[in-house]
Amino acid sequence: MAFNRSSARVLAVATRPVVLAARTYATAATAPPVQLFGVDGTYASALYTAAAKQSALDATAKGLGTLKTLLASDKDLPQILANPALSASDKKLVVETLAKTVVGSATVTNLLSVLADNNRLGMLGEVIAKFDTLMAAHKGEVEASITSAAPLDSKVLSKLESAIAKSQFVGAGKKLKVTNKINPDILGGLIVEVGDRTVDLSIASKLTRMNALISEAI
Known part of the structure; x- marks a missing residue:
């Protein structure tokens, strides 16, 4: 061609x-x-x-x-x-x-x-x-990834998927595709990524913010 x-x-x-x-x-x-x-x-x-x-x-x-x-x-x-x-x-x-x-x-x-x-x-x-x-x-799909320190239980993953599907980041008529990524370094909690949006609820992130606050206070 x-x-x-x-x-x-x-x-x-x-x-x-x-x-x-x-x-x-x-x-x-x-x-x-x-x-x-x-x-x-x-x-x-x-x-x-x-x-x-x-x-x-x-x-x-x-x-x-x-x-x-x-x-x-x-x-x-x-x-x-x-x-x-x-x-x-x-x-x-x-x-x-x-x-x-x-x-x-x-x-x-x-x-x-x-x-x-x-x-x-x-x-x-x-x-x-x-x-x-x-x-x-283009196909009307919205990809989301949920990063956890260990594999999520299917019931927990299903509930999270349902919550994300109802959020403003997905939109009506869209098909949501969720992937559970494993990263022990986050220690616990979750990191949710939908498109170009990220919600970091990991323990590692909280510890980093806490350490920063302590450093500023000292």
Whole structure:
């Protein structure tokens, strides 16, 4: 599938602010469903717009899914991509190699080229994660993660899911997807993340705030 100049310009705008990308390329039909922040969010938003204009959102998501699996299975790959010493020829070889795993997805191949040109290949995993967020929003899904020190009981998790679903952060008609993440370092309590919102109710966080107050008092 050949690249056209329009799709290349859309992805190239990833080096500019998100607002500018939205103003220049987004329409009601192709604009990202939610606003993302950070450089990785900028690339993901530009990729979403390009893919939507080409009616290739599903194909793009599939191609990124393949790369996501590859990043998870090959422990050396993330380090290779993040290596600042990669020469132009090295980056070209990396792009060509990765592109072979996503044959048929011009948008993903183009993304790889843009990341390589801008020395951002090491950010590929983060861009994929942000694109997943956009696709979830596109499908009317809201992702939430609940971090606890130990696995939560199914009944407790169900009650938390019900409470989050009724909150203003989800909205009517949305499908909530909840993931329970385990992190013993929080000591206890919970950290709830819904979209770009975070509610930190962990014991570790409370101890940090308490230590800060004690230090200020002393």
